[in-house]
Amino acid sequence: MEIRALHTGEQPPTGLLLLADPSPKLVEDYVARGQCFVAEADQQVVGVYVLLPTRPETAELVNIAVNEEFQGQGIGKQLVNHAIQEAKRLRFKTLEIGTGNSSIGQLALYQKCGFRITGIDRDFFIRHYSEEIYENGMQVVDMIRLSQDL
Numbered sequence: 643m644e645i646r647a648l649h650t651g652e653q654p655p656t657g658l659l660l661l662a663d664p665s666p667k668l669v670e671d672y673v674a675r676g677q678c679f680v681a682e683a684d685q686q687v688v689g690v691y692v693l694l695p696t697r698p699e700t701a702e703l704v705n706i707a708v709n710e711e712f713q714g715q716g717i718g719k720q721l722v723n724h725a726i727q728e729a730k731r732l733r734f735k736t737l738e739i740g741t742g743n744s745s746i747g748q749l750a751l752y753q754k755c756g757f758r759i760t761g762i763d764r765d766f767f768i769r770h771y772s773e774e775i776y777e778n779g780m781q782v783v784d785m786i787r788l789s790q791d792l
């Protein structure tokens with residue numbers, strides 16, 4: 643499997659990006675402002691992430707997703723670790739990530755990759771999404787913010 647930046651003019655994998663964030667508007671905005679990377683196996687795009695510069699010396703991993711058929715095989719972890727290396731290479735000092743209060747597997751993955759919880763943006767998903775979102779039998783209401791020093 644190879645993880646690479648999108649080629650010039652190559653369309654981002656919108657379907658995959660929408661797995662991580664149900665808002666087409668937010669996804670379009672991230673992709674326009676950040677850099678999109680894809681994981682490719684046998685010429686098929688199986689994963690994606692977007693690295694977004696947010697403040698001086700700080701970047702955020704805003705959107706990470708693995709094709710459902712390929713989840714649970716370590717690809718997500720490889721993508722997170724690739725993003726950490728890429729952010730270091732670009733001389734960012736801090737990498738941030740955020741996920742929903744209900745995203746238990748994602749919170750496990752991010753902490754296994756070195757992120758620590760820094761705060762909670764209460765009611766983020768109420769303020770920014772017009773429809774209620776449910777995951778793991780819970781309503782997604784709060785954004786858990788995590789970060790790591792690079």
Ligand code: ACO
Nearest residue numbers: 661662705706707708713714715716717718719747750751
């Ligand atoms: N408890 C403990 N550990 C867990 C749990 C759990 N409930 N769930 C997952 N994990 C661990 C796994 O054990 C594994 O760690 P390990 O290698 O030490 O065993 C790790 O978390 C996940 O491993 P991967 O197989 O690398 O993950 P995967 O390839 O399935 O990708 C991803 C993870 C990207 C979250 C995928 O499930 C996905 O695409 N989900 C839908 C989209 C999504 O929710 N994206 C994130 C939104 S937030 C954001 O984008 C910033």
Ligand code: ACO
Nearest residue numbers: 742743744745746747748749750751776777778779780781
């Ligand atoms: N993802 C999604 N949901 C989960 C997960 C998961 N990884 N793990 C548990 N849940 C859900 C279950 O699905 C269930 O919800 P549901 O009824 O909607 O399906 C609920 O959490 C747990 O259900 P119970 O079977 O009622 O829980 P249990 O009898 O196992 O008791 C307890 C939970 C008390 C935490 C038990 O596991 C325990 O004694 N653990 C060791 C001691 C401990 O850790 N105590 C808490 C320390 S913190 C404190 O005391 C304040």
